[in-house]
Amino acid sequence: MKPTSALLAALALLAALPVLAASAPGARAAILDGFAERARAADPGFEGFDGERGRALFEGDWGLGKPDTPSCTTCHGPDPRRAGQTRAGKTIEPLAVSVTPSRFTDPDEVAKWFFRNCRSVLGRECTAQEQGDFMTFATGL
Amino acid sequence: MRTSPPLLLSWTAALMLLASPAFADGPERVPPLTDPVVRAECGSCHMAFQPGLLPAASWKLVMAQLADHFGEDATLPAEKVAAIEAVLVSQAGRSQKGEPSPRITEQRWWKHEHDARHVKPERWTAPDVLSKVNCVACHPRAERGDYDDD
Numbered sequence: 001m002k003p004t005s006a007l008l009a010a011l012a013l014l015a016a017l018p019v020l021a022a023s024a025p026g027a028r029a030a031i032l033d034g035f036a037e038r039a040r041a042a043d044p045g046f047e048g049f050d051g052e053r054g055r056a057l058f059e060g061d062w063g064l065g066k067p068d069t070p071s072c073t074t075c076h077g078p079d080p081r082r083a084g085q086t087r088a089g090k091t092i093e094p095l096a097v098s099v100t101p102s103r104f105t106d107p108d109e110v111a112k113w114f115f116r117n118c119r120s121v122l123g124r125e126c127t128a129q130e131q132g133d134f135m136t137f138a139t140g141l
Numbered sequence: 142m143r144t145s146p147p148l149l150l151s152w153t154a155a156l157m158l159l160a161s162p163a164f165a166d167g168p169e170r171v172p173p174l175t176d177p178v179v180r181a182e183c184g185s186c187h188m189a190f191q192p193g194l195l196p197a198a199s200w201k202l203v204m205a206q207l208a209d210h211f212g213e214d215a216t217l218p219a220e221k222v223a224a225i226e227a228v229l230v231s232q233a234g235r236s237q238k239g240e241p242s243p244r245i246t247e248q249r250w251w252k253h254e255h256d257a258r259h260v261k262p263e264r265w266t267a268p269d270v271l272s273k274v275n276c277v278a279c280h281p282r283a284e285r286g287d288y289d290d291d
Binding site for chain 2: 068117119
C-alpha cells in the first residue's frame, strides 16, 4: 500500500468512527421509543420513563417467579456496574451501559431477555412501562 | 476355521467401543461446535455444549422443553429453535440404550467418568465449580471439545 492510500484508509476509518459511536445510542433510542409507544397504548396517561422505578424493579426481592431467582440481582449481582454470574457459572457482562456499551442495542436480544428474565423473577412478562424504566435505569448508570 | 483368542479379544474390544458413546473409558474429544447461532444462543448461560455430547433423541427432548430448561426459561423464537435443533441433531453423539435423558450428566459415560472414584464429592460444591454443567472449571479446553485432561 502506498503511503497516500494508507493515509486515505486511515482517514476513512477515522471518519467512520463517529458513525459507529453514534449507532449504539441511536439503537437504544429506537428501542426506548418502541417501549414508549407501547406504554402509551396501554395507558393514555403515560408520563415517560423513570430510572428510579427501574432501580426499584432491579433491586426488589420479588420471589414471584422461579424459586432460584427471586431478584434480578440473583444473577446480575447487586451492582449493575459489575459483572454477574449465571447459575451455571458463566459470567454476565455488567448491565450498566457505561461499562457495557453494547447493552440494549439489539431489539431481539432485549425482547428475549426481558421475556425470559421477567418470567423468571416476577412470574410474568414485564410491561412496556417496566421495561422502559429498567432500560432508563441501566442507561443512566 | 477357529477364531484365535487374540482376534476374539479385539472383536470384543471393537464391539465395546461401538456400544459406548463418544467416550469409552477416559475423557476424550468431541468435534468442536462451530455454528455461530448455536454457539451464541446455547452459550449465553452455560458453555455451549458440543452436539456430540448427547444422542439425537436427547437433543430433541432438550429443544422441546426450552420454557423449562432445567429450571430456567430458555424460550426462543420457533425458527431459531428449529435451526438450532437441526445442528444439534445432525452432529449428535451415538444413540444410547434405554430411555433418552435430556441431561448430559445422566449419560452413562458421564456418570462413570465423574463418579466418586474420579471426582472428589467436595469438588462439586467448590465456588469455582458451582454447577455440574460448568465443564470448563475442571476441563480448561472444554470449549474446544477437548476433555482429555486428567
